[in-house]
Structures are given as structure tokens and as C-alpha cells.
Amino acid sequence: MSPLVSLLKNFTGFPVLVLLILTMAPRPALPSDPAQASSAGPGPLAVEEVAAGVFVHTGLHQDTARENHGDIANIGFVVGTGGVAVIDTGGSYHLGQRLYDAVRRVTELPVLYVINTHVHPDHIFGNAAFAGDGPEYMGHVKLPRQMAARGDFYLGRLKELIGEAGAEGTKIVPPTRTVAIGEPLEIDLGGRTLTLTAHAVAHTNNDLTVLDSKTGILWAGDLVFMERIPSLDGSILGWKKVLERMHGMKITKVIPGHGPASASWPAAQDAQSRYFDVLIEGIRPIVQRGGTIPAAVATVGKSEADQWVLFDDYNPGNVTNVFVELEWE
Amino acid sequence: MLSGWRQALITGEAAFKAAAVVLLTAFMAFSTVPSSAWAEETRRDDVSPGFNHDAWNDIRGMLYEDQVIKDGKGVISLTAPYRAEDAAIVPITIAAAKPQTKGEFIESITLVIDQNPSPVAAVFHLTPDSGLATIDTRIRINAFTDIRAIAKMNDGRLFMATEFIKAAGGCSTPGLSEMDEAIARAGKMKMKFLASDMEGAGGQAQLLIRHPNFSGLQMDQISGDFIPAHYVDSIEVTRGGAKILGVEGDISLSEDPSIRFYFGDDTSGDISAVVTDTHGKTFSKSWPVSKLAKN
Structure with missing residues (x-):
């Protein structure tokens, strides 16, 4: 059932409200034209083949809301001769279903793996939509603990943000197999292997990247943000270290967690690294001279304001988190 | 992408307001309900679900x-x-x-967060030697709330200041730290000397304590x-x-508690901190004031 229909059902007693909501709702895209497919409409998600057999759907630079069904992160899939690996599943069951439809438009092969790059809701809430193919769910060794700890909170928040109807079917699906730090894992899709690498604390404490052997393209998850301001839920110093290590990797291109469908490496992380340095160099002296969090929030990072989408929504939180991290240096 | 979820209610609330304005405008065209009644209703609905409008009356009692x-x-x-950037800090x-x-001093300050599960976040006890009864700390906010x-003055009179904060989930969202690591490093302390903000108030310092301050509302990731x-x-x-x-702390103080306070104008001797947690562990450390003042 489409969300529009369920809204009608809920509001049939109030014709005026129905009219208003109808005029506010985005128009459903034509299912026959994937390029036109909007996140809230039915039908397969629009995907772009960024390298042979590598398909990416580009998320919107917005926060999760009714209109976008949690379509705010880059998600997609890789097709081998034996099957498919899905990498991140979007911010709702509804979105996961539409990604599944996009897979089916490309191939009839089964989804063998569903890989989550980290615990954040915009990357994991479509997981359940792939259960029918019986895939192995893969993630960082610390992902199950974080999913268990935050799952209910995230689900409750999703319902507040997109409504009960919009969140219908969404649940936490934890990994059935995990990847330990320092022990990369290879999975075979037929004709290509994917290398899953678990990283130390960076964007979160459960970041995982996926390297495709055939094309040399790296799914970076939220270790790389472009256009949309990065958000910090781990350690800024740790994140810098992980990026430095990734500098040396043999990568043709990266697929950032937020930003364009793909980008050249290591140029893709230039803006992000510059922002991190602005935060660290701005906050460290404030911490050293005994300044306060509000003083840092009021001043640090302003030179970056025009460089990022959603800057004002996330920079204050980033400053707060960096501040308490640098206090213990 | 997380801080958006920590402050998600703010976004949700903005959307709600926008929708409410549209609906209200439409409704007014068809009805004679005074707009002020609607505005009041909207404001009261504005807070998070489960908002207890009588919380302060209960706590006060x-x-x-x-008492006046x-x-x-x-x-x-x-x-x-007004809008917290991270509900846990x-x-x-x-x-x-x-x-x-x-002759006249503040004897204690009670910090109350109306909508938190345990509303009394802390009680700070002060003396004439404290210099200035100014305290700066970091708290967890579980829902939109008055704080x-x-x-309490030395003669027993009571004075109150109130603020409203928009944030949610600060008590129940687990920190990133692994439980075992967080417990293992608990008790490490730092004391920083700070510039004074007021004439005649004496020196100011910040005490930082490594401690997970588990609220009892965070889920253990292994056992559920x-x-x-x-x-x-x-x-x-x-x-x-x-x-x-003296500080009586509770679950609403943030992980790795930070307290800024004044310590008067005597720069001889040591400043000592003794910290106890609910498992009965005691951590203590001393810093010479003269050395702190040079930093």
C-alpha cells in the first residue's frame, strides 16, 4: 500500500485535511522511467552504473522526513556472475524494497550478501526488504552490539520522523557474519571478489569499507562525505588516521556515503580533511586556555559554512564532540 | 549521520510547526474557533510525547x-x-x-531537569571559601524540558532560575565507548586552572573525571x-x-563529568578532589594551587 493511500484512509473523516495533504505530497514518479523515480514514489530506485556491474543510488542532502522515506545516503549493489551484494539499504523498509526492485531490474540473480557500512539508520533500515533471498548479512564486528543498543531508539525516532505508515515493515536486521579489525574478509560473487575491511574508531566505531577486485572501486560508507557536512559519532583523530591509511590503498574511485555516486581518490576526501583540520585547529587552543563548549560552538568552523550542505544543522554538534575528545589529549 | 538523530525531534518539531500552521490557516477559514485557543493547543502539543505538564509541581512538593x-x-x-546540539552533552x-x-552566601544549588527520569540532576554544596557560587557542567536531556x-542561601531563603531546552534521548542513547573499556579507565582525573570571570571571586578551575556515568537507561549491547x-x-x-x-551527582550528569567551579583567592596549599561512584569505588587526586595557577 502506498503511503498516500494510507494517509487517505487515516483522514477520511476530514476532507479538508485530505485535500491539503494531497496537495503537499510529492507526485509519484512514473515507474517506467527510472531517471524520474523520486524517493517517495513507487517503483525501483534510480541507480547509476558507476563501474562495470557497480550500481549506486544517490541519496538526497536532507534529513530523514516523510517526503524522502530516509532516502538520504548513497546505497547500491554489485553484480557478479553468481549473485549480488547489496551495500547499504536506505533509511526505511520502503526504500529497501525499492532498492530490491532496482536490483531485479538489472538481474534475476539472487542477493547473496547484504553489507552494512555502519550502524546509522539511513544505511541499515532497508535490510529486511532483502530477507526473501536469504542473504548473508555482513557488518563490522562491533555492529551487532551497536544495533542492539541503538535499534529501539532509532526505530522510535523513525516513526516520529516519517510516521507509522512510512516506517511500516522497518526493523533491525543484525549481521549474520561479522568482520574483525585487522582481518579483512573476501566474498566471492562470481567473476569478482569483494574485500570487506573493518576499521578502528572513525566516523563510528563500526565502519566497514568494501573494495571491488574487478573495478578497483571502493565503497567508503560514511568514511567519506562530499557536499553534505560530515557528522561525527566516533573520533575525529581516529577518522584522520583511517583516512591516512586509505590514502595508500590502490583505489580507482570511491563511492562516498553522502555526495556524488562516485569520485576520484584521494581528491574525494580533500574537503572533508580540510574541515577536520579547521575543527581541530580551532578547538584545541580553546580547550588549552580553558574555554567552554558554547564559546567553541559560537566561533569554530565558520569559514566552512559555505562549503557544505546542512552546515548549521551539524557543525555545532561536531564542535561539541571534538571538544570533549580533545579535552583528554 | 547521527547527530541528526540525536536532535531529530528538533527537525520533527519544525516540520510539525509548519504543518500546524498550514492546517491552522485552513481550519480558521472554516471555523470560528478563536486562534488563541489553537495557538495554546499547538504550543502544548509542541513538546515531546509524554511531556508531563505537572512535573514541576510534583518535584517542588x-x-x-x-516553602517560598x-x-x-x-x-x-x-x-x-535553547536547542541542544548533542542531548548527551x-x-x-x-x-x-x-x-x-x-555574612551572605549560597549554601547549595539544586539542579532540576523536570522531564528527566530522575529529575534532580545534582546538588552542589558551597561555602564562603568557595569564592563564587558559579558552576558549569554538562548534562543529559531526555526530552524537551524546563531545567x-x-x-538556597545561608539564611534559608530560596531563589530559582529556569530555562527551557529542546533536546531528546540524552539519557538512553548509549555512548560510543565499549562498556568494559569505559569502566577500566574510570577514575582518571584532570584539573585545569582557568581565568576568573569576576572581580573578588578568586580562582576558577575545571575538574574532569573519566567515568561512563551509566544512566541505567542504556541497553547492554550483548545481553539486551x-x-x-x-x-x-x-x-x-x-x-x-x-x-x-561538594557535589551529589545523579544519572543526568554526562559521561566523563566536567565541573567548573571557583575556589577562592588563597593560592597556598593543594586542591584535592575525592570522587566516589555508586559501586563504592573512590578516586582521589591533589594538585598544588600555585602550580595550577602558573599553567
């Missing part, structure tokens, strides 16, 4: 019975961000209007059970043996 509480203007003020400042003297600082509450419940700070600051 329990803490102060029928006066407006804090000229005695005590409270500064907090909300910086607040309780500021006294004038220095402590032997209050109630100062709630992690038992385990938090700093007592901090005693002395300078040259004289009592400067």
Missing part, C-alpha cells in the same frame, strides 16, 4: 513542600542552549550574581538488558583542607 521560592533575578542565573552554567561572603537551578546504573554520586573538593565544593 517533594523537595520544598510549601523567589525569582532568582539578582541572585542566580542559568544559561543553557548539554553544557549549562549556573552563575551567582555576587561573590560568597561569610531549574534553585539556590539495561546496563545497571553506575555513576559518580559524590565529589568533594577541598583547598588547603577547607571545603570548597
Whole structure:
């Protein structure tokens, strides 16, 4: 059932409200034209083949809301001769279903793996939509603990943000197999292997990247943000270290967690690294001279304001988190 | 992408307001309901689900019975961000209007967060030796809430300052730290000397304590059970043996508690901190004031 229909059902007693909501709702895209497919409409998600057999759907630079069904992160899939690996599943069951439809438009092969790059809701809430193919769910060794700890909170928040109807079917699906730090894992899709690498604390404490052997393209998850301001839920110093290590990797291109469908490496992380340095160099002296969090929030990072989408929504939180991290240096 | 989810109610609330305005405008065209009644309804619905409008009356009755509480203007003020950037780390400042003297001083400050599961976040005990009854700390906010600082003077009079904060989930969202690591490193302390903000108030310092301050509302990732509450419940700070600051802490103080306080103008002797948590562990450390002052 489409969300529009369920809204009608809920509001049939109030014709005026129905009219208003109808005029506010985005128009459903034509299912026959994937390029036109909007996140809230039915039908397969629009995907772009960024390298042979590598398909990416580009998320919107917005926060999760009714209109976008949690379509705010880059998600997609890789097709081998034996099957498919899905990498991140979007911010709702509804979105996961539409990604599944996009897979089916490309191939009839089964989804063998569903890989989550980290615990954040915009990357994991479509997981359940792939259960029918019986895939192995893969993630960082610390992902199950974080999913268990935050799952209910995230689900409750999703319902507040997109409504009960919009969140219908969404649940936490934890990994059935995990990847330990320092022990990369290879999975075979037929004709290509994917290398899953678990990283130390960076964007979160459960970041995982996926390297495709055939094309040399790296799914970076939220270790790389472009256009949309990065958000910090781990350690800024740790994140810098992980990026430095990734500098040396043999990568043709990266697929950032937020930003364009793909980008050249290591140029893709230039803006992000510059922002991190602005935060660290701005906050460290404030911490050293005994300044306060509000003083840092009021001043640090302003030179970056025009460089990022959603800057004002996330920079204050980033400053707060960096501040308490640098206090213990 | 997380901070958006920590502050998600803010976005949700903005969307709600926008929708409410549209609906209200439409409704007014068809009805004679006075707009003020609608505005009031919207404002009351504006807070998070489960908002207890009578919370303060209940808390007030329990803490102060029928004692008179006066407006804090000229005695005590409270500064907090209207919109918290991270509900688990909300910086607040309780500021006294004038220095402590032997004749007139603030004896205690009770910090109340109306909508938190355990509303009394902390009680700060002060003396004439404290210099200035100005305290700065970081708290967890579980839902949109009023927060209050109630100062009790040495003659028993009560004064209150109030602020409203928009944030949610600060008590129940687990920190990133692994439980075992967080417990293992608990008890490490730092003392920083800070510049004074007021003439005649003496020196100011910041005490930082490594402690997970488990709220009892965070889920244990392995067992699926709630992690038992385990938090700093007592901090005693002395300078040259004289009592400067006592803190009764609760689950609403942030992980790795930070307390900024004044310690008077005597720069001889040591500042000592003794910290106890709810598991009965005690951590203590001393710093020479003269050395701190040079930093």
C-alpha cells in the first residue's frame, strides 16, 4: 500500500485535511522511467552504473522526513556472475524494497550478501526488504552490539520522523557474519571478489569499507562525505588516521556515503580533511586556555559554512564532540 | 549521520510547526474557533510525547513542600542552549550574581531537569571559601524540558532560575565507548586552572573525571538488558583542607563529568578532589594551587 493511500484512509473523516495533504505530497514518479523515480514514489530506485556491474543510488542532502522515506545516503549493489551484494539499504523498509526492485531490474540473480557500512539508520533500515533471498548479512564486528543498543531508539525516532505508515515493515536486521579489525574478509560473487575491511574508531566505531577486485572501486560508507557536512559519532583523530591509511590503498574511485555516486581518490576526501583540520585547529587552543563548549560552538568552523550542505544543522554538534575528545589529549 | 538523530525531534518539531500552521490557516477559514485557543493547543502539543505538564509541581512538593521560592533575578542565573546540539552533552552554567561572603552566601544549588527520569540532576554544596557560587557542567536531556537551578542561601531563603531546552534521548542513547573499556579507565582525573570571570571571586578551575556515568537507561549491547546504573554520586573538593565544593551527582550528569567551579583567592596549599561512584569505588587526586595557577 502506498503511503498516500494510507494517509487517505487515516483522514477520511476530514476532507479538508485530505485535500491539503494531497496537495503537499510529492507526485509519484512514473515507474517506467527510472531517471524520474523520486524517493517517495513507487517503483525501483534510480541507480547509476558507476563501474562495470557497480550500481549506486544517490541519496538526497536532507534529513530523514516523510517526503524522502530516509532516502538520504548513497546505497547500491554489485553484480557478479553468481549473485549480488547489496551495500547499504536506505533509511526505511520502503526504500529497501525499492532498492530490491532496482536490483531485479538489472538481474534475476539472487542477493547473496547484504553489507552494512555502519550502524546509522539511513544505511541499515532497508535490510529486511532483502530477507526473501536469504542473504548473508555482513557488518563490522562491533555492529551487532551497536544495533542492539541503538535499534529501539532509532526505530522510535523513525516513526516520529516519517510516521507509522512510512516506517511500516522497518526493523533491525543484525549481521549474520561479522568482520574483525585487522582481518579483512573476501566474498566471492562470481567473476569478482569483494574485500570487506573493518576499521578502528572513525566516523563510528563500526565502519566497514568494501573494495571491488574487478573495478578497483571502493565503497567508503560514511568514511567519506562530499557536499553534505560530515557528522561525527566516533573520533575525529581516529577518522584522520583511517583516512591516512586509505590514502595508500590502490583505489580507482570511491563511492562516498553522502555526495556524488562516485569520485576520484584521494581528491574525494580533500574537503572533508580540510574541515577536520579547521575543527581541530580551532578547538584545541580553546580547550588549552580553558574555554567552554558554547564559546567553541559560537566561533569554530565558520569559514566552512559555505562549503557544505546542512552546515548549521551539524557543525555545532561536531564542535561539541571534538571538544570533549580533545579535552583528554 | 547521527547527530541528526540525536536532535531529530528538533527537525520533527519544525516540520510539525509548519504543518500546524498550514492546517491552522485552513481550519480558521472554516471555523470560528478563536486562534488563541489553537495557538495554546499547538504550543502544548509542541513538546515531546509524554511531556508531563505537572512535573514541576510534583518535584517542588517533594523537595520544598510549601516553602517560598523567589525569582532568582539578582541572585542566580542559568544559561543553557535553547536547542541542544548533542542531548548527551548539554553544557549549562549556573552563575551567582555576587561573590560568597561569610555574612551572605549560597549554601547549595539544586539542579532540576523536570522531564528527566530522575529529575534532580545534582546538588552542589558551597561555602564562603568557595569564592563564587558559579558552576558549569554538562548534562543529559531526555526530552524537551524546563531545567531549574534553585539556590538556597545561608539564611534559608530560596531563589530559582529556569530555562527551557529542546533536546531528546540524552539519557538512553548509549555512548560510543565499549562498556568494559569505559569502566577500566574510570577514575582518571584532570584539573585545569582557568581565568576568573569576576572581580573578588578568586580562582576558577575545571575538574574532569573519566567515568561512563551509566544512566541505567542504556541497553547492554550483548545481553539486551539495561546496563545497571553506575555513576559518580559524590565529589568533594577541598583547598588547603577547607571545603570548597561538594557535589551529589545523579544519572543526568554526562559521561566523563566536567565541573567548573571557583575556589577562592588563597593560592597556598593543594586542591584535592575525592570522587566516589555508586559501586563504592573512590578516586582521589591533589594538585598544588600555585602550580595550577602558573599553567
